[in-house]
Amino acid sequence: MAMAMAVLWAAVVVLITILALFLRKWRNQGNDVKGLPKGCVGLPWVGETMEFMSYFSTSDPEPFVNKRVAKYGKVFKSHLFGKPTIISADAEFNKFVMQNDQKLFNMGYPTSFTEILGTYDMLMVNGELHKKMRGYAMTFLNSKKLQDYLLNDIDSYALLVLSTWKGRVVNVQDEARAYTFRVVAKQLISLGPGEACDSLMKEYYHLLNGIFSLPLKIPGSTYAKAVQDLLATVFSNETRPEDRMTNEQIMDYFLGLLSAGHISTATVLVYAIAFLTDSPKALNQLRKSEVCFPGTCVSVRPTGLIYSFHNKLERLLMLMSGPELQEENLAIKSNLKGQRLSWNDYKNSMPFTLDVIYETLRLTNISHGLYRTPIEDIKYQGYTIPKGWTVLAYSRAVHLDGVIYEDPLAFNPLRWKTMSPTINNFVVFGGGPRQCAGYELAKLEIAMFLHHLVTKFSWAPVEQDRKVYFPIVRMIKGLPIVVKDLKLPLS
Structure with missing residues (x-):
């Protein structure tokens, strides 16, 4: 009985050790790559996919990226849809990706997207x-x-x-x-x-x-x-x-x-x-777009969007050619x-x-x-x-x-x-x-x-x-x- 318990405890220790090593390897994936963006890969296999999708099921998906940008910067790593992922909220970085499409990058949509849209959808092929x-x-x-x-x-x-x-x-x-x-x-x-x-x-x-x-x-x-x-x-x-x-x-x-x-x-x-x-x-x-400028009187009602932008709108209208939109x-x-x-x-x-x-x-x-x-x-x-x-x-x-x-x-x-x-x-x-x-x-x-x-x-x-x-x-x-x-x- 004592020996059986010892074997059981040994098996548990081995299992915990293997699990710990796996989790460590999962969390550190890519960390040996010099210059890899900071970030978090989330849970094993699932990564951060569930959190990502949960925000998109609401009227405000911004917090997923915004929280990570605040913590890691505009370019960070994650793990979405079964793959390690670099997410960029940086305009110049994104421009670089688009301009080098089919040179340095190929299409990379998740498998689930391909299954819905089709292997030969124009969005998917290279x-x-x-x-x-x-x-x-x-x-x-x-x-x-x-x-x-x-x-x-x-x-x-x-x-x-x-x-x-x-x-x-x-x-x-x-x-x-x-x-x-x-x-x-x-x-x-x-x-x-x-x-x-x-x-x-x-x-x-x-x-x-x-x-x-x-x-x-x-x-x-x-x-x-x-x-x-x-x-x-x-x-x-x-x-x-x-x-x-x-x-x-x-x-x-x-x-x-x-x-x-x-x-x-x-x-x-x-x-x-x-x-x-x-x-x-x-x-x-x-x-109908007509407006009065300061110092002039064009005969109609003022227009434009007023989102507490009164001064900005006034400056903007003065920059436009002619007294009338x-x-x-x-x-x-x-x-x-x-x-x-x-x-x-x-x-x-x-x-x-x-x-x-x-x-x-x-x-x-x-x-x-x-x-x-x-x-x-x-x-x-x-x-x-x-x-x-x-x-x-x-x-x-x-x-x-x-x-x-x-x-x-x-x-x-x-x-x-x-x-x-x-x-x-x-x-x-x-x-x-x-x-x-x-x-x-x-x-x-x-x-x-x-x-x-x-x-x-x-x-x-x-x-x-x-x-x-x-x-x-x-x-x-x-x-x-x-x-x-x-x-x-x-x-």
Whole structure:
């Protein structure tokens, strides 16, 4: 009996020793690398993943990174999604990562992302395959194609959606997704609005909810027909053999374009409307921008966002040319005299509309960051980034950095009158060879929808709503609003 107890205690001691050695090795992983950023790797196997995800299930994911930046600096180590990870909240470091994509870094998204998006989603692939896929996307999404072929469709689809809004409670999130889905379906497979398009959208959202293969295996289904359309029109026999893609690659590519082409844009549109709902002065300026300067008298009411920025706003307005800001959407509508919006209206007559879009993009942060994997050990800014680790260029932190943006949590489109959306401080569309191919389409869709919305309607929230960031950025209740005809005050 005594011997058995001794053996048992010996086994316990050995087990504890092994566990202690394992924990020590886990906590010290990479510490033999000179220049490795400071940080914590969290629990064995799990790392800090659970804490990271828990914050993204709330309306405020910032504390995860902010606490670590305060303790370790803007570049620190962690362990996320099963891999040792370097997280950067530093704008210059993130710029370096993007500019060296496919040179020093390859794509490095977690396995779980790949399983959801597909192995051959354009976001996941590297090298020549990515260049080929992006080239195909650019044939759809370049400015000339938008101007010559899609502009009128976008205008029509925006009016079609808004034609049903007056006098009822609207779920903005659902309506925005329907609008942007119709645009991308027309762009990709020449499928106009109607029952077939709505059926495709319904099956697509079934797919997103976890039914990954069923819609694709039903002969004659809308989804199957859409894929056949894609095969026939985009990757036809006229395509050079070396440029053709396999069916699996086409499927992932198609699903990726559907997702990137409408969910992200719809989300930004929802948040733009949400921010404008809470910012009546910004909404007023979006409709009509006129202002009095000190010492001059331009006959209308003052506008602009007042977030205790009175002095800053006054200085800003004095820097702008002329005594009067350019009138925006109501002036455009008046000049159209019943005609359609033109490319020139979008590019040259909507400066504040674009500022609203930029500010919404900055605050919304559809993608929290970019995941990359170093091809080799990399030294930068005194840090060593080990080969095979994950690098998370955390763009949220850059967009909400108080050093770059004054009062960074405030919705203040006027900040873009003196700032430029450059890769140093504004990476909502990525950068380098992986910059979003559809960024111009997204801005165009949002600008045209906002133009028609703010010149036709007024609206008010039905109930309080809040945003969450997991699994995607969204409003919990879909942003319900009640819509009425716009009644302008007499001038």
